Amino acid sequence: xxxxxxxxxxxxxxxxxxxxxxGTTGTLRGRVIDAATQAPLAxxxxxxxxxxxxxxxxxDASGSFSFISLAPDTYTVSATKTGYEPQSQPGxxxxxxxxxxxxxxxxxxxxxxxxxx
Numbered sequence: 001x002x003x004x005x006x007x008x009x010x011x012x013x014x015x016x017x018x019x020x021x022x023g024t025t026g027t028l029r030g031r032v033i034d035a036a037t038q039a040p041l042a043x044x045x046x047x048x049x050x051x052x053x054x055x056x057x058x059x060d061a062s063g064s065f066s067f068i069s070l071a072p073d074t075y076t077v078s079a080t081k082t083g084y085e086p087q088s089q090p091g092x093x094x095x096x097x098x099x100x101x102x103x104x105x106x107x108x109x110x111x112x113x114x115x116x117x
Contacts, residue, residue: 026096
């Protein structure tokens with residue numbers, strides 16, 4: 001009888017810890033594109049920052065990025081890429097057990113090609 005009770009207690013503790021972990025994080029997915037051509041931008045660095053957490057990712061060949069297991073919070077998502085102006089989107093809410101999405105359109109940076117005196 002003691003072994004059956006102990007096994008039941010262990011099973012309940014394991015089940016309770018699994019339930020406690022469920023629903024504690026969310027996901028943020030998106031794409032980074034060229035604002036003029038709508039072409040995907042591969043290799044852009046994307047940062048999701050909030051008071052509770054900061055995470056960083058790099059876009060793939062289709063311009064896509066994703067952050068999994070983000071703490072529920074309101075994030076500012078920023079993207080940088082050589083040859084483009086940095087872009088930020090504040091106010092993106094990530095909720096537990098949900099997926100948020102965004103598209104970041106980046107403008108080409110102006111370059112100095114010559115100087116005159």
